[in-house]
Amino acid sequence: MSEKLITIKNLNKRYNIGTDREVVAVDNINLEIDKGDIYGIMGLSGAGKSTLIRLLNRLEEPTSGEIFVRHQIVPKKNKKNKENENITEETFENKNILEFKPAQLRQYRKKTGMIFQHFNLLNSRDVAGNVAFPLEISGWKKKDIAKRVDELLEIVGLLDKKNSYPEQLSGGQKQRVAIARALANNPQILLSDEATSALDPRTTNSILELLKDINKKFGITIILITHQMEVIRKVCNKATIMSEGKIIEEGETKEIFLNPKSDLAKEFVANIPHDEFRSDEELLKRSKNTETLALKLKLTEDQVNRAFVTEIIKKFDVEINILGGFIDKVSNIIVGNLLIEIMTNKEIGEEILAWLKENKVELEVL
Ligand SMILES: Nc1ncnc2c1ncn2[C@@H]1O[C@H](COP(=O)(O)OP(=O)(O)OP(=O)(O)O)[C@@H](O)[C@H]1O
Numbered sequence: 001m002s003e004k005l006i007t008i009k010n011l012n013k014r015y016n017i018g019t020d021r022e023v024v025a026v027d028n029i030n031l032e033i034d035k036g037d038i039y040g041i042m043g044l045s046g047a048g049k050s051t052l053i054r055l056l057n058r059l060e061e062p063t064s065g066e067i068f069v070r071h072q073i074v075p076k077k078n079k080k081n082k083e084n085e086n087i088t089e090e091t092f093e094n095k096n097i098l099e100f101k102p103a104q105l106r107q108y109r110k111k112t113g114m115i116f117q118h119f120n121l122l123n124s125r126d127v128a129g130n131v132a133f134p135l136e137i138s139g140w141k142k143k144d145i146a147k148r149v150d151e152l153l154e155i156v157g158l159l160d161k162k163n164s165y166p167e168q169l170s171g172g173q174k175q176r177v178a179i180a181r182a183l184a185n186n187p188q189i190l191l192s193d194e195a196t197s198a199l200d201p202r203t204t205n206s207i208l209e210l211l212k213d214i215n216k217k218f219g220i221t222i223i224l225i226t227h228q229m230e231v232i233r234k235v236c237n238k239a240t241i242m243s244e245g246k247i248i249e250e251g252e253t254k255e256i257f258l259n260p261k262s263d264l265a266k267e268f269v270a271n272i273p274h275d276e277f278r279s280d281e282e283l284l285k286r287s288k289n290t291e292t293l294a295l296k297l298k299l300t301e302d303q304v305n306r307a308f309v310t311e312i313i314k315k316f317d318v319e320i321n322i323l324g325g326f327i328d329k330v331s332n333i334i335v336g337n338l339l340i341e342i343m344t345n346k347e348i349g350e351e352i353l354a355w356l357k358e359n360k361v362e363l364e365v366l
């Protein structure tokens with residue numbers, strides 16, 4: 001049975017620009033997120049995604065509306081007790097976070113981790129120092145901090161970089177540090193605003209795998225903003241698509257992919273395989289076991305608008321399965337490559353390769 005973690009009711013956020021103009025960043029949103037969800041938020045730039053997520057941890061105050069969150073009650077007499085001791089289901093209740101008193105808000109924020117596109121690490125501190133930071137603020141003892149930091153670095157696979165500085169790390173490693181830091185206080189919610197947007201496709205995959213792991217192992221609910229439908233396909237069990245502050249599509253990821261209702265969702269889904277919800281590695285393994293021609297097409301910016309797959313199907317009368325890869329139509333840049341498998345015999349396969357070559361498509365036979 002799924003359990004509600006967050007219930008958003010009639011949430012609005014308007015910004016006044018100057019004296020006469022108003023932007024409706026979040027427009028009457030109603031939303032429910034279950035405990036354990038990896039919930040995706042997708043939409044064009046300016047849709048209101050970041051505003052919504054900032055309202056969730058009260059970095060922004062809404063103009064109106066309510067946000068109920070399953071919140072841990074800390075009994076006063078146990079205040080000094082070590083964290084997460086004797087926690088039962090009764091220690092939680094649904095509370096409107098907008099009515100929190102300062103102490104409740106501090107507690108709530110502690111239990112709501114956040115990661116960003118640009119990592120936001122402290123450059124003057126090494127990896128361990130960055131991860132220790134939230135623990136220091138929470139008043140942990142030095143000895144306990146050292147132990148917890150090791151534990152966290154182990155989770156994100158960076159124990160060997162403990163004493164490195166952010167500038168010595170790759171983007172993916174920096175994001176791992178940020179994730180370790182966000183997990184320090186055992187959050188129940190992890191908010192991620194475009195956490196993989198600055199990373200290459202392979203690193204993106206490894207960070208997504210880590211987020212999936214964390215969700216599974218620790219039951220942390222993840223709310224994840226992305227501009228890549230591919231990211232939603234890979235990790236989210238549910239998703240919503242926002243446009244101009246409103247939710248225009250919402251539901252199970254699979255349902256959105258199989259049966260997109262809004263034009264925007266249809267557009268986002270257009271280049272994604274409809275029947276596959278597996279990782280690229282898995283897909284590749286599978287394709288290797290069949291008598292098919294598996295190709296990785298590396299389309300340039302000018303080529304993405306040509307429907308190569310459709311053309312091949314028509315011209316050579318073959319069946320093509322799109323295994324993965326994603327062309328981001330919105331920004332017209334290629335995110336990853338297009339992985340296809342063509343059911344055909346050797347002869348026609350060679351003709352197809354020759355035709356692709358003629359059309360100057362860079363490719364790899366897998
Ligand atoms: N502090 C602010 N003051 C005024 N307007 C704002 C402010 N923050 C956001 N907005 C406006 O609210 C709308 C939603 O912005 P938001 O940053 O939430 O969009 P987004 O979906 O996260 O976009 P992106 O994909 O570019 O990050 C935009 O029109 C933006 O200009």
Ligand SMILES: [Mg+2]
Pocket residue numbers: 049050051
């Ligand atoms: Mg944003």
